[in-house]
Amino acid sequence: MPTYLSPGVYVEEVASGSAPIAGVGTSTAGFIGRIPDSIDIPEPNPNYDPSQPTDETTNPTYITTPFAPVKAGEVKLCTNFSEFKKFFGNFSFNSYHRYLVHAVYGFFNNGGTRCYVVRVAERHHITAEFLEETFGAIDEIAMVAVPGIANVNINNAIITHCQNTQDRFAILDSPRDWDDDTWKTMQPGDENLPGRSDYAAFYFPWIKAFDPAYKINNPNTDAVFNVPPSGHLAGIYARVDQQRGVHKAPANETIRGALGLQYNITKAQQDGLNPQGINCIRNLNGNIRVWGARTLGGDANGEFKYINIRRLFNYLRESIDQGTQWTVFEPNNPELWSKITRNVNAFLTNVWSTGALFGNTPEEAFYVKCDEETNPPEVRDLGQVVTEIGVAVTKPAEFVIFRISQWSGSQ
Structure with a gap:
């Protein structure tokens, strides 16, 4: 922590705690x-x-x-x-x-x-x-x-x-x-x-x-x-x-x-x-x-x-992997868990907005869980931080079916 020895106004830069996850390339x-x-x-x-x-x-x-x-x-x-x-x-x-x-x-x-x-x-x-x-x-x-x-x-x-x-x-x-x-x-x-x-x-x-x-x-x-x-x-x-x-x-x-x-x-x-x-x-x-x-x-x-x-799962895995490298050696506490949850949530919300995930709202399309339940003392003692992620993906309409029948319209 900084040391203050004389009266005055001190302006400091403080990390926001936000480390946006950028999607990796998939086209090379x-x-x-x-x-x-x-x-x-x-x-x-x-x-x-x-x-x-x-x-x-x-x-x-x-x-x-x-x-x-x-x-x-x-x-x-x-x-x-x-x-x-x-x-x-x-x-x-x-x-x-x-x-x-x-x-x-x-x-x-x-x-x-x-x-x-x-x-x-x-x-x-x-x-x-x-x-x-x-x-x-x-x-x-x-x-x-x-x-x-x-x-x-x-x-x-x-x-x-x-x-x-x-x-x-x-x-x-x-x-x-x-x-x-x-x-x-x-x-x-x-x-x-x-x-x-x-x-x-x-x-x-x-x-x-x-x-x-x-x-x-x-x-x-x-x-x-x-x-x-x-x-x-x-x-x-x-x-x-x-x-x-x-x-x-x-x-x-x-x-x-x-x-x-x-x-x-x-x-x-x-x-x-x-x-x-x-x-x-x-x-x-x-x-x-x-x-x-x-x-x-x-x-x-x-x-x-x-x-x-x-290929979507490859993209999600690689993007999250590269975008969360900053978490290595950070203190494994609730503050870290909330940062991970916030950043992964923001990334998956962007993915959902492109139509890649199925659901009318982000809550229906995915969830991110990083808390005391996924990180009990025995997990923390191993130096691990565990985040659970679930996504609902959109599948292609491979078989497009139209059911047609005759209809007798009434006057």
Whole structure:
């Protein structure tokens, strides 16, 4: 306490006791791609002479130049597609590099603004340990995808990473080429699918997109190429988060840049996939739309069968975690309990006002309890302060039903 030795007026700054909890970001993606040490990328030929006969051997419009991406394991932040090209190269002829380029391009094209990208030289390098080493310390990442690599072991490693961090979500691609008998009966745990998890979403089928490199190599074709949808989906997640909020299911959204689908799925076929948490992408009235919003496993995941519910809880947990770090080593007394209650109440009231929580009033939507009941002497002796929080979340209207009957109006 200050010491006062002479008469006078003393003005002091006193902490208000209010430490507002700010919501964390939910729109940053982490991409892993398999890229060789050198890539051949088609570039405009600076020596091309349009006045000369067009002979691709003596006067080519384009030439291929080697490009060396950043070293394997080095993570780069990209805030636009031009930054990505500087580190990892433009559209190319290499298959796995092509998948990553399309994914990142689709991410930004569909509304994404920030992503971290890391390359591996070989597919088997993608493990849970590798993900922890590269992405573990980057709290900003909220989504993880490995575009075009639908290996079960790799997908399980991504899921394990997301479950361990508890603040990020896996977006998984289906295998590229499946026969009808395989995809029509697939379910989590099959040979081609990872086990069920409410920290992951699985999308089928691949989408068709224009490929500039393919057009250069095959000028007489439409250059439409099958690409994995995970990057585009990550962009849609970001777009919906920004426009509506993380509580809105990232479904019934048009995929920008999608020109078609590898497989066209009917409603009857989706009836067998949706309960398993296989999210279908469908062509509806000429629009390529995301027509599923379930976590991998669907009905078996219980209260976390919807993507937006899991991601909302990730958001709440991470926001409260980061926003209450100031409480560590504070005196564990009723004053601290009231500060925690007040700050968490204020944060959840803001969340409720966005429509994320169900209830006509904040009191109906959530409760926060931090008092002598949750913190008896034996808990305080352990150095713990316990706060109990309950929230009522809004669930998506997945099945919209109208009951129509004839009505004989009276005169």
